Amino acid sequence: MSSSANHEFVIHVRTGDVQGAGTDANVSVILHDEQGSFTDQLQLNHVFKNDFERGNLDVFQLPKDKTAFIDKLGKLEIFRDDSGFGSSWYVERITVENKSNGDVYIFPVFRWLRPHYHYVFRENDTFLPQDDAQQEQRRLDLEDKRRIYVVDTSDVTLPASIKELPLEEQIPSQHRWDLQKLKLNLIAQSSITMLTTGRWKSLDDIRNVYVRKIFNEPWASHLWREDSFFGYQRLNGPCPCIIRLCSHIPHKLAVTTDNLEPILEGKSVAEALSNKSLFECDLNILHNLVCKGEDYVVCAPIALLYRNNKDQLVPVAIQLFQDPGSDNPVFLPSDDPNTWLLVKMWYNQAEATYHQSLTHLGYTHLLMEGVIVALHRQVSISHPVFKLLAPHLLFLLSINKLAVDKLLAVDGWIDKTMSSGRNGVLNLNRRKGWRMNVQGILPEDLRTRGVSEENVLPGYYYRDDSLLLYNAIKTYITSYVDLYYDTPQRLLDDKELQDWAGEMVQSRENGGIGLEGVPGDGEFRELEQLILTLTSFIFTCSVQHAAVNFPQYDYYGFPPVYPLSLVGRPPADKSPRTEADILNALPDKKQTMDAMIVTKILSQKGVKSLGDFEVNYICDPDAEKIVENFREGLKKIGVIISERNRSLDTPYDYLHPDSIPNSISA
Numbered sequence: 008m009s010s011s012a013n014h015e016f017v018i019h020v021r022t023g024d025v026q027g028a029g030t031d032a033n034v035s036v037i038l039h040d041e042q043g044s045f046t047d048q049l050q051l052n053h054v055f056k057n058d059f060e061r062g063n064l065d066v067f068q069l070p071k072d073k074t075a076f077i078d079k080l081g082k083l084e085i086f087r088d089d090s091g092f093g094s095s096w097y098v099e100r101i102t103v104e105n106k107s108n109g110d111v112y113i114f115p116v117f118r119w120l121r122p123h124y125h126y127v128f129r130e131n132d133t134f135l136p137q138d139d140a141q142q143e144q145r146r147l148d149l150e151d152k153r154r155i156y157v158v159d160t161s162d163v164t165l166p167a168s169i170k171e172l173p174l175e176e177q178i179p180s181q182h183r184w185d186l187q188k189l190k191l192n193l194i195a196q197s198s199i200t201m202l203t204t205g206r207w208k209s210l211d212d213i214r215n216v217y218v219r220k221i222f223n224e225p226w227a228s229h230l231w232r233e234d235s236f237f238g239y240q241r242l243n244g245p246c247p248c249i250i251r252l253c254s255h256i257p258h259k260l261a262v263t264t265d266n267l268e269p270i271l272e273g274k275s276v277a278e279a280l281s282n283k284s285l286f287e288c289d290l291n292i293l294h295n296l297v298c299k300g301e302d303y304v305v306c307a308p309i310a311l312l313y314r315n316n317k318d319q320l321v322p323v324a325i326q327l328f329q330d331p332g333s334d335n336p337v338f339l340p341s342d343d344p345n346t347w348l349l350v351k352m353w354y355n356q357a358e359a360t361y362h363q364s365l366t367h368l369g370y371t372h373l374l375m376e377g378v379i380v381a382l383h384r385q386v387s388i389s390h391p392v393f394k395l396l397a398p399h400l401l402f403l404l405s406i407n408k409l410a411v412d413k414l415l416a417v418d419g420w421i422d423k424t425m426s427s428g429r430n431g432v433l434n435l436n437r438r439k440g441w442r443m444n445v446q447g448i449l450p451e452d453l454r455t456r457g458v459s460e461e462n463v464l465p466g467y468y469y470r471d472d473s474l475l476l477y478n479a480i481k482t483y484i485t486s487y488v489d490l491y492y493d494t495p496q497r498l499l500d501d502k503e504l505q506d507w508a509g510e511m512v513q514s515r516e517n518g519g520i521g522l523e524g525v526p527g528d529g530e531f532r533e534l535e536q537l538i539l540t541l542t543s544f545i546f547t548c549s550v551q552h553a554a555v556n557f558p559q560y561d562y563y564g565f566p567p568v569y570p571l572s573l574v575g576r577p578p579a580d581k582s583p584r585t586e587a588d589i590l591n592a593l594p595d596k597k598q599t600m601d602a603m604i605v606t607k608i609l610s611q612k613g614v615k616s617l618g619d620f621e622v623n624y625i626c627d628p629d630a631e632k633i634v635e636n637f638r639e640g641l642k643k644i645g646v647i648i649s650e651r652n653r654s655l656d657t658p659y660d661y662l663h664p665d666s667i668p669n670s671i672s673a
Contacts, residue, residue: 015106023097024062031091037084089122164433167377228565238320246362247469252457261331299428377520385507394624442524468659483637560610
């Protein structure tokens with residue numbers, strides 16, 4: 008043991024970078040060694056310096072004569088009074104160094120500290136509730152959280168949300184979401200002055216607006232007329248989760264064998280079905296969707312697609328509404344080219360409505376909000392599962408509030424740019440059909456849609472990359488869960504996690520989140536149920552959100568590719584159309600500009616890549632090794648995707664691990 012005269016303890020205190028985090032209160036600590044000895048109360052203070060300001064790191068050297076008898080630090084006791092103009096204090100992390108022997112002790116705090124309460128933290132602060140010596144502290148922390156994180160189920164059109172945004176959830180800088188300011192700046196930088204009013208004169212006229220450094224021309228603008236690109240959109244566009252294997256021709260699709268067989272390269276319909284060459288996209292959820300006005304329509308189409316001998320997926324039949332009739336014919340590739348092109352645009356407009364309302368907003372942003380609220384209410388910050396999930400939940404509550412307030416507001420961006428308007432988006436969220444044990448578990452979703460096998464749909468890069476990442480995340484979580492739960496009984500005895508599971512599935516009418524399909528249905532009885540649930544959440548907040556968010560500008564940025572709105576009525580017969588008919592259906596220049604700006608903003612990555620956490624909640628050395636293994640696995644996946652992309656004319660890089668944020672940050 009080293010001489011006590013050489014002991015010198017240095018404390019590093021990181022105040023959180025959240026609104027109101029700094030304090031003017033008096034702060035003191037007591038150090039406890041492993042044998043039960045402890046120091047006197049030691050005040051942390053620099054004379055003539057304003058300590059503990061928001062986002063600051065303050066370093067204090069403790070007097071040697073007061074700490075000389077402490078060798079191995081057992082726990083840290085810290086407390087504050089309520090003096091000063093602003094006494095509230097949010098602490099992110101405390102690190103204690105023993106300069107005499109090089110020992111470093113990390114105490115992750117991530118809490119508002121109540122006045123006059125003596126908080127006690129042990130190194131790394133990672134305990135299941137049944138193992139935590141600080142039971143009263145843990146109980147009081149959760150009571151505080153439940154007062155702050157209140158479930159709001161008053162809006163029946165949206166998933167459960169948070170009633171009022173806590174200070175610690177607010178984004179430090181919100182300039183990225185000042186849409187009006189961004190709009191003016193982008194116009195000034197790119198000189199897009201012709202986008203203020205009026206309609207398009209020609210399709211080439213649209214291309215004149217693109218400026219390389221600000222608004223690059225989306226690569227899809229050169230391919231949008233091609234049937235093979237329409238098929239590619241269903242696999243790798245912003246909404247890659249609708250397509251399913253066709254086992255029989257949908258009964259509502261009034262297409263005949265005579266219509267199809269000339270397109271099937273010599274195969275009969277029965278052979279194409281047997282060979283797993285026919286696929287369908289059925290947007291029946293849009294049936295009778297009320298739009299923002301009588302001048303707007305959103306179709307509820309059914310599309311039939313065929314994988315041809317070149318392994319290209321191409322559309323072979325599109326019916327724009329669910330019920331067949333003389334005014335709702337089945338359109339075919341052999342129809343008038345402009346009519347067929349217009350029909351594909353109306354299909355894409357319907358899918359864009361589904362994408363923005365559900366695939367993006369509903370099934371990532373809004374669903375995950377309830378999960379976060381319930382986690383904070385039921386699971387302590389000291390819990391290893393909280394520390395696992397926290398990096399993947401960063402900013403979501405604040406982003407959602409901004410989205411609802413700015414984009415989903417009356418006369419907001421959605422109202423102005425989408426045919427459905429905000430009421431249609433809200434209506435679709437009421438109709439939602441997402442279940443965690445199907446849509447929320449990727450392998451099950453792919454299996455249910457009949458597209459899990461690579462040879463069934465070659466070129467389905469979303470599927471291929473997502474599966475690699477899903478499996479990497481599940482392996483990571485399995486190792487992490489096994490570290491803390493060596494037996495299923497340990498899970499059953501974990502009251503916090505069981506309460507979390509219960510609140511997630513509890514009905515909205517009874518104050519719960521109302522999440523459907525959670526493995527265990529409100530009780531985690533097996534470790535695999537917990538692993539699947541955690542994998543679903545992390546996958547959704549990182550990989551799935553990246554897949555449906557970051558392609559947006561590439562598709563929405565050129566209106567004919569993926570129109571949010573179309574003018575007039577969709578084709579009700581097969582009469583020939585002209586380019587003027589296509590132009591007249593497109594949104595005007597002002598709507599186009601709004602779509603370009605917001606999708607450009609949303610398509611920009613704002614936080615670090617998957618596995619490279621903005622805030623490190625995990626300090627347990629054994630868990631840190633598991634995190635490092637996860638990072639190494641992601642690097643290998645990145646190499647695989649990069650190698651594949653080098654051979655593609657159009658690389659699919661939205662799901663390269665370097666391109667995926669940890670959390671839903673846009």
